[in-house]
Amino acid sequence: MTREDKNAAIAELKEELIGTPFFYLADSSTLTVAKINKFRRLCYEKGISVKVAKNTLIQKALEDAPESKGYAPLFDTLKGPTTILISSNPKAPAKLLEDFRKTEERPLLKAAYIDTAVFIGDDQIAALVKLKSKEEMVGEIIGLLQSPSKRIASQLKATGIKIAGIVKTLEERAQ
Numbered sequence: 001m002t003r004e005d006k007n008a009a010i011a012e013l014k015e016e017l018i019g020t021p022f023f024y025l026a027d028s029s030t031l032t033v034a035k036i037n038k039f040r041r042l043c044y045e046k047g048i049s050v051k052v053a054k055n056t057l058i059q060k061a062l063e064d065a066p067e068s069k070g071y072a073p074l075f076d077t078l079k080g081p082t083t084i085l086i087s088s089n090p091k092a093p094a095k096l097l098e099d100f101r102k103t104e105e106r107p108l109l110k111a112a113y114i115d116t117a118v119f120i121g122d123d124q125i126a127a128l129v130k131l132k133s134k135e136e137m138v139g140e141i142i143g144l145l146q147s148p149s150k151r152i153a154s155q156l157k158a159t160g161i162k163i164a165g166i167v168k169t170l171e172e173r174a175q
Contacts, residue, residue, distance in 0.1 A: 009053065010057050011061075013061035013084075014064055017062060017065075017084070018062075018064075020086050020088075021115050022089070022112075022114050022115070023084060023113050024084070024085040024086075025058075025085075025111045026083045027110055028107035029080060029081040031104065043085065046087075046092050047092070048085050048093055048096060053082065055078035058078055058082060059078050062074060068116075070116045070118060071118075073120060074111050074113060074118060076120075078110075090115070091128055091130075091131045094125050094128035094129045098125050098129055109124060109125050114131065
């Protein structure tokens with residue numbers, strides 16, 4: 001690879017990785033070509049972008065980012081073959097890895113970067129699968145905010161029904 005090719009690859013990786021709030025680093029070595037193709041197909045179906053890059057290029061791309069991004073802990077995981085999984089959903093790659101690993105022993109999770117939080121190690125898949133998306137969190141908050149007003153409305157409705165029942169009973173007795 002020439003210096004120009006490396007610089008172009010670093011620029012491309014930098015644009016992709018720094019431009020996304022969620023990406024995973026995995027080790028898919030020892031998988032056969034057929035299994036890799038199956039994994040890539042599943043990623044495509046789930047809207048997950050898959051890239052394979054040299055660790056030095058990945059590190060150089062991440063080093064150019066501001067320190068506030070918090071990429072430094074990822075550098076220790078950049079050993080051996082690295083597959084990058086990029087998604088707009090923070091838990092989609094974790095779910096895919098979990099499902100794929102039911103029949104295969106790899107890819108192993110090296111690290112995940114989720115909104116400045118870094119998860120290191122394959123044992124983090126379970127925690128990543130349980131992450132809630134922004135939409136799920138907003139939905140839960142709205143549900144919590146609406147529940148008191150719904151309870152008050154149902155109590156008022158129930159009280160109104162009780163009063164109407166009492167009035168009807170009194171009316172029937174008076175006749």
